[in-house]
Amino acid sequence: MVSVEARAVSKFFKTTKALDNVSLVVDDGSFFCLLGPSGSGKTTLMRILAGLETPSSGRVYFGGEDVTDLSPSQRNIAMVFQFPSIYPSLNIYENIALALRRETSDPNEIRERVMQVASLLKIEEHLNKKSHQIDFGILQRVSIAKAIVRKANVYIFDEPLSNLDTKLRETLRSEFQKIHSEVRGTFLYVTHDQLEAMAIADKIGILNNGKLLQVGSPDEIYSQPANRFVAYFIGSPTINLIESEVRLVENTVYASVGDGYIPLNNKALKLFQTSREPRKIILGIRPHEISLSREPLHNALPAEVSLIESLGTAQVIELRNGSTVFRCYVDGLSDFKEKEKVYAVFNIEAIYAFDPKTDERVF
Template identity: 35%
Template sequence: MSALEIREVRKDFGSTRVLKDVSLAIDSGEFLILVGPSGCGKSTLMNAIAGLEPVTGGEILIAGEDVTWRTPAERDIAMVFQSYALYPSMTVRQNIAFGLEMRKVPKAEREAAVERVADLLQISHLLERKPAQLSGGQRQRVAMGRALAREPKIYLFDEPLSNLDAKLRVEMRTEIKKLHQRLGTTIVYVTHDQIEAMTLADSIAVMRDGRILQLGTPDEVYNDPVDIFVAGFMGSPSMNFIAATLEGMAGDYRLRIATPGAEDLTLPWPASREQPELAEWAGQPVVLGLRPEHFSEEDERLGEQAEGTLFSAPVTVVEPTGADILLRLPLGEQEVTARVGPKCRVGAGEHLALRIDMGRAVLFDPHSEQRLA
């Protein structure tokens, strides 16, 4: 039985349909992340699951029970908000215990629950402080503690880290990951940060314009995107999209990339990656998708090089990040981003030889933007 099942849920605000027949199911203990750009409907879907927004149509089931028209209190969920939503006049202890008190949990059980989550979140030394005396990260731990003090069927996190600075976001991501591994709880988590999604999720639902475009593991949505939007949204820097023409026939397909002022670049398409549908695209324009890490620096000192097709181009921008270097350079009529090692010694304006790993490349239909191969 699924911990959460959403069946063709629709939500209208006036004449505007914000959720368009959304369906998904997650298992008990699964960590699902809803990700997408602002306005895609992910927070509306979260509010519908929580019962904060009545749906226009469809069904929502929690642990097999239809809760579509139940109030939030009747759904057995706990929610952590972006704004923390702590009571300023209460201590940390009182904030964590408040929900249990409202449910008339005996005092001894409340105190035991507070001590348990405070120890789990390493905030035992903060129990007698007020929210105004806490840092942003500490307040977020208290908000999480209030949810964890209960043992609901599902935990809902609505962009809980968006108010934190970059360093603290990374630290809190790690804490949430550890927390899920220890407790094995079912979590639905909303974020617009695709790095957050990749690092935390068991499964990711990529949303756009009120629809789920792809639901899969982080590896699936990153390496096997269903369309150009998913491919471009997941990954930082995002995937490069290069205009090309598919030539040849089965067993010998090639991609020709027009290069202004120079000989066109031809890239072989791996026979192992062929799809029967590619025959219909021979002689037709396609979009080649290459991630920055699909490029590798050619080193003349090495006897054996990485597999791939070699090309050379002048570097226009060099962006050191510490762990690696991002390069901007022309490929065909486009400028692409390549990720190389930190020891690469190249300056803007210099030519660099790179190999392209076509074994991990993807092809898209330039009109529908759907994946071809």
């Protein structure tokens, strides 16, 4: 296993800029998730790191060595794609064993290593079958087995679970950390599913429109989003992003929400205490950080319940003040009713502000 680095990598396809000056370091032996919406450049970046594609500019390093001009096999990469690649004429055992051909011809070692990954991926009972005899979910397990049975420098997984149904995806997702700790390789894992990335990664890189917006631990990405896109892309239900105006009144900073105001904390005061004019921000607050009351609590914002969405053991309640709509998350089943007048209490320590022009986080 090695560290992987992209230095100022850009990629054009004719006039499409698929990657825009991406620089990234993935630590040796870590589990790195590249997360972004469809078309953001994830596959292009992985193909460049793997050596399947050459960058238009920039370099790639493995363990500090420039590998930009080396082929995938010279880089010693193992890859898994969205669709399983299994030879239909060979049985599953032989498919996995074939992946080892370059590394060893010792039949005992081959048997031992195939059985080891078969057990890790729970496919022992399918080893004598051929691909047409097993379903898609098992086939994708076989693809993963074929990749991790090898001793590669880097293991690349490009949306390996995205064609599986939800249950299978959840099961395999939870097995991936175990797979990583057994294989102890450098894992580069691509997904468009934020829950998947949050669940399995040591570090997440967020890509949008070919730009790497932020790299951090799942916790950092969630609690310290660098900009509006990251805040919006991570977290469920989605963060509230509210057009707001901040103003200073008698040494307290207030932010407008609809027709009302809520006070902000000392961080905001430090930033805005010298502003004489109201300043426009995008106020961000996650639905979990708003609670509801029927009493007019101090600093609470009056609002009307406009919609209640049940999640079974919790609710997402949509609220309105003036023309502003926002949502709060309530654990358990409340007895709030649509059209009811309530008071929303914002956790002021959990409020973010984004610059409406640059989308960068101000605090």
